[in-house]
Amino acid sequence: MTDTGAAGESVRTGPHATPAGTPAGVTGAVVAPDALRRERRGWYFYDWANSAFSSTVVTVFLGPYLSTVAGAAADAHGWVHPLGLDVRAKAVFPFAVTVSVIAQVLLLPVTGALIDHTGRKRGTLALFAYLGAFATMGLFFASGGRYLLAAGLFILANIALGCADVAYNAFLPDIAGPDERDAVSSRGWGFGYLGGGLLLALNLVVYLLHDSFGLSQAMAVRISLASAGVWWAAFTLIPLRRLRDHRRARTGESAFGAVRAGFAQLGVTLKDLRNRPVTLLFLLAFLIYNDGVQTVITLSATYATQELDLGQSVVIGAVLLVQFVAFGGALLLGRLADRYGTRRVVLTSLVAWTVVVVVSYTLQRGSITQFIVLAAVIGMVMGGTQALSRSLFSHLVPRGRTAEYFGFYEISDKGTSWIGPLVFAFALQVTDSYRSAIVSLVIFFVVGFVLLVAVDVPRGVREAGNPLPRRV
Template sequence: MSDPGGPGDEPSRGSVATSPESAAPDRGVRRERRGWYFYDWANSAFSTTVLNVFLGPYLTKVAKAAADADGYVHPLGLDIRAKAVYPFALALSVITQVLVLPATGALIDHTGRKRLVLAVSAYVGAFATVGMYFAAGGRYLLGAGLLVVANVALGCSSVAYNSFLPDLAGPDERDAVSSRGWGFGYLGGGLLLALNLVLYLLHDTFGVSQSMAVRLSLASAGLWWGGFTLIPLRRLRDRHRRRTGESGLATVRAGFTQLGVTLRDMRNRPVTMMFLLAFLIYNDGVQTVINLSATYATEELDLGQSVVIAAVLLVQFVAFGGALLLGRLADRYGGKRVVLVSLVAWTLVTMVSYTLQRGSAVQFIVLAAIIGTVLGGTQALSRSLFSHLVPPGRTAEYFGFYEISDKGTSWLGPFVFAIALQLTDSYRSAIVSLVVFFVVGFALLLTVDMSRGTLEAGNALPRRPNGTKAPV
């Protein structure tokens, strides 16, 4: 990959949307931003409808239908509790991402084809999600396999999507733009979930069974994801000239070569490495709590699916306001400080979840509201913070590593949860095991010097409207 401004790149043409000195982005960049927001709107349907609500309990039910008298299924000759199939499948999907996503980022920066990677991976994920409609009866392996494909595809598309952020916002606007994207995504995911809630609760009125309502809801997330992805694909543009004269095999080989260069470069950026390690740990805990909360509620708290859907729906709309609120707080106090406070809240949430009374819908709803308040800001500000630590021209490469634990892609958390469940047969013991992710993540993030890392990466510090440097 050539350096920014080198022979392999186009002239910038405003590729840095708003430098610290610029007053406002031009009309074209504003249009791109609106299109960029829509990919969060599109893929959040998968996170909310599939991962957060329906697939966990449904796949567990399908696996139980295929289990033996002792409650075990036997894929590839292994003895797996039926209730552990979903968390193991989720962990497998992200272990795959650990291998795939960094190489995807390197390939994007080598070719400059962000839009192409976004398109291909988004539609692979969308079609796999639609295919979950057919995971009925005892076909738990089909559901688990499609989960792996869809979640890996989501990660690949998010690498491309996140790498557009430095192109669309300068350092002083990045917290706000990132927060709007996350907030818009929560609205989109929440809207489809609300429609699916109507279908689920009134399935008899629509003449379908409860199981069919779940299958239609899963398929609708794929259709939503694929349909709304057309908007960012029409509006976003690649800013680097695509390389020509390389065969497909040579391009892939060059991508892996570039991956090695990225790894060597990251070793020379200790602040970036420390932030990435902290994020991978604490966000693994965040994603695990979100992805397995529906299963915890139905299997351990004995709550109905309608209560779970209502709670997740509440999280979506509260998270929209929470993302904007925490974004404004970050402008005043700095993104790092706000994220640290949010991690304290996550620790308390995880500990309190252990004590929830069985059958208490009110307690679960209250906890969901607290989660929604800190969820959007934690994720949006983490993405913005990391973008400050990435050297210009290498965004996709670095975001390939970041995405290993971004939206819906935690890996160690589900594995720890599944192991604890396998050994103790207790969802409460499994959920409390996640506290360590927030405690360790907090301790590591506390050591990160964001201002130093931003300058070492060759980026400008953000500024307040009065011209003074803002905390990062």
């Protein structure tokens, strides 16, 4: 039977239930339903906290603002010269995204291995969440032509976001049983979109009415960027109070010894991945198609302002629409996954993403209606694609090694796209056309679709030693 609490939370109880707080495949542990619901709600609040960075900073304000700041430092031909390199001012932001993710490729798997070695998920979440939040607050001081300061703070914040999310995602098998993860993961994403949307709505008021507040437009943007860091820091307190480490943390080990053991554990994980071909194939598929998803999300505001000649207020309104539509979309796709299977729903969403990218190439310059309609479609599939991918991957991860595996997964999750921004930036660098750059992203969804079709999920779940969910 189930015990249903507020907000639709369902906790399995009874003699045949596998407690959601028990690692996958383990039975017999007793988890108090009230305590479990408390942890889940705390877990949801971290998505509420850090989604402000994704919506306000990454998706809306920083791309256009950084292009403007870099433009103020550019030469007569529109080029800046960081470290002696020749870079178009408008390509600084996508290159900054790429640099941050190259660093994540090196750091996130090590972070995951270190978490599993030490057992300190909660402490790692706190460390990197606050590092990212304070770096985001620092964007307030990136004015004038200080594009290197803005780019550097963004790179630091994005790296911290990824490291914190490794710990955050690794909590999912601890708080949700095999048949509950699609729903729990979808609620987390949906709650995050509400939080990110609420702060974005407040920032929209500040931006549109900046004259009424006695602010310049640039100051309104700087305040909005800093507000995302304040929001992130404040609401992270809730999950830190409610989440707990589900295995005893190591004591008496030096920091150097822990790091060394983390690197050793990473080597073990890499060898283990080679022995799990299904998990490895899914991870490859996800890294490719989600790279396309994240690149579209990250660079949509820049595309709208620079290519479609839409005002910043239109872009903010569209992104705000996406946030609230994505809340419903995440819950809807979670329900569809329960009925038709998680992989099938994700595959369908990839078809929708392909259509979105192709249609975006044809949008008329200055057409607000076309852009808003396309934004609504993105909102419907965005949350579900990400939430269901996370829950599906959790079934393919061996018990006790969730953070290690999510360290690789997080390389292309939630604003940490890897190859996509590089492809976009080089296409823009070569063609000087945003339309050519955006349509180049189709390849990510096509290749990701083909690879995901080849993933034998039931086999992968069995290889990981986990119970098979009712539908995959």
